[in-house]
Amino acid sequence: MDLLISLVINGLATGMLIFLLAAGLTLIFGLMDVLNFAHGGLFVWGAYTGVLTYTYTESFIIGILVAILTGVVLGFIMEKLIITPVYGNHVQQILITLGFMLVLQEMIKVAFGPNAIPVKVPELLAGSWELGELIIIKYRIFIIVVGFLVFGIFHFILTRTKIGLIVRAGVMNKEMVQALGINIKKVFLFVFMTGAALAAIGGMLMAPYSGSIYAEMGMEFAILGFIVVVIGGMGSFSGSLLAAILVGLAGSFMAYYVPFLSLAVNMILMAVVLIFRPQGLFRTAKE
Amino acid sequence: MESLLKLHNIQTHIGQFHILQGIQFEAKQGEVSVLLGRNGAGKTTTLKTIMGLTPASSGSIYFQNQQIEKKPTYEIANIGIGYVPEDQGIFAGLTVEENIKVAMRKETQEALERQDYVLTLFPDLKKFWKKAGGNLSGGQKQMLAMARAFVNDSKLLLIDEPSKGLAPIMVEKVMEAILEMKKRTSIVLVEQNFFMASKIGDTFTLIDDGRTVHRGAMNELISDDDLKHKYLGIG
């Protein structure tokens, strides 16, 4: 029983981190029809800038804020320089975002060195609670809480605000939104930058969880992000949460019971979904 | 009547296809100007070109003395041209309320008043206020699409084949609605349904193979069997 709870918490925590990455990815795809293969770069840059700020200032919160800033700025640059020039051409998009991912990854090594950097959990969130035989690691609960909080906030924005309404409408029919007088390009930029910020936060939160950061973590997590986006349904925000939890739990349980399959199980899941139900498992009607 | 919209020798290419090969068109204020022609003649493309969705490759478009053929779609919409596409463009996952809300640029007193007006025109919409757009019937979707275009005080509405796929009684309702909206705005109507077009249209422009071939008052066309036969295949 304790084992079960432990695995579940583990899975949920990982799931939340993937969700932060996937949420932006799925909205960007749903709205802009762009599959951002460079999204992982935002994840890793958020981690590095956040962690280094945190190490330097000893303040976790400032680290997170810096990560968000990095995400927003990088997101802006990316949307303007990389995404917009190839808008409409899928092949070029795929190629160019992948290329940029590599550049971002290598730039980490140039800027911060090729070695992994160890990260400590902040004091306030360190340690664990003990409930009898059960040990609950505080930081994991923190991540889960943050994840649900982020989901809640964005769900609110999407369903209760005008801009959220516009984004949802844009996912369903971009042309019509334009015909109703709304400059969809501004909306694109906004969504892209927001998605970037989310990924950056994910990276920053991931750092103390895994204990170290390294340049390749962006690409690795991005693959999980793609899996989640596919399973959850392209463009479905809630779908990405559910799928992320699913993927996180699957990975967590597999890692314990059948370790060599753990990496594979998620890929198999994605392949199966893509082949048999490409619109995703949790997709609500797009049109 | 004042001229509201003028198209001069509009050419539009889609990919390598030369769809519009010289459209001359004029819409006057307070009128229902109908675009007629066979399937594939270029009627829908003309509306899309006006709206900037498939920009013109050459030629000019004037709206109230402003040149608009190079403007982006959202600017054209904001100048006062509303668009009701052939497939209605309803946001299927949004409710009726939300569909209209997206359209309403600012929630001013005026806008809310227009919303009320539009709901009296289309009472069904009020009934299904919280229902998802995708769950509406064909006729209701059409009503919603027109309501959406109307709620923004558009000076000109471009409506593409509103009667398509609707039962005769719904077609009647659509006609009534258009005649009612005509009191407050001007309309460019694309219609295959000649009966409907002849009933509510004031002027007509015949398009064939992407070119304007004939223009005039609607009652002229009604009595001209040759024209009807040659370009519309009827009579």
Place this chain on the structure above:
Amino acid sequence: MKTSNLVSKYNILFFIILIVLIAFPFVADSRTLTILLTQIFIFSILAMSYDILLGYTGIVSFGHAMFFGIGAYATAIMLNTFEATIPVFIGSILLGILLSALVSFFVGLLTLRLKSHFFAMLTLAISGLLLVVAEKWRTVTKGNDGFTFRAPDIFKDRIVFYFCVLACLVIVFLLLRRFVQSPLGRVLIAVRENEQRTRSLGFKTLHYKVISSVVAGVVASLAGSLYAVSLRFVNTSVMTIDITLDALLMTIIGGVGTLIGPIVGSVVIEFAQHYLSGLARDFPIFERWIIFFGIIYILAVVFFPKGIVGSIQQALTKWKMKRANNRTFALQKDKERSS
């Protein structure tokens, strides 16, 4: 247009280059250069296979490395298990080709019906999966560490191997050129340009895409087999995304859809890799040379989607048209003057 002239001009160029390459080992005496050129040939074959997918059919695959890896492992394992003789070597190539054909056929059948985004992600996942299999199946592959093996004795002489690979390159190039110029090849190009339209013309585009995928997979497998022998060593690095990215970079920079482009790209990148790594020893900044390539690649995708060869072709055509125009203009002027 005088296409025959153009083609024969190209043919002359090819012959000259070929003669240079054949003469090279006898004239120069550089072991490094021989090895480098051999690598270039091998990667040219890989890049050409990628061009079939990307340049001619318009398919972006992130899993191409798996076919390269299958070929490499097939050869390595067979030469290690049985005697290191030529027949075994050829047998291993055939085995690799067979396996790759099967995998590319089935994977293609299942996934090529998807949109390009999905296909890209799926190939990424599948090749990732195969990489994990290669890592974990230590009994066969020795995992990350890999293993060395003996190559057929005749290949101990680098120059013999050089010629063997060069021969493969020429044959593959000619075969692929035949392939893309055939009616089948034209359908592939049509699919690249506008799949929907091609489908509406009655072609079962899925079938053609699968054929393209199998051809590409088979050629990549050959490259992999040759690669394994060139190193006498194999490990999981043959299945990583780096291999796919190499092929991608070479194809894009060299010029998609030209078949010669990938060869040019291979030359550029292999030479650059070689010299920049050399420089890196003295100037550490060059250690991250891959960033330069990443940036050039991005610029290429946006501004020079035709790559080196394509841009040259374009410039040539423009220049020819301009010359023809000038000539007709001059002729006209003469006519006016004389009348």
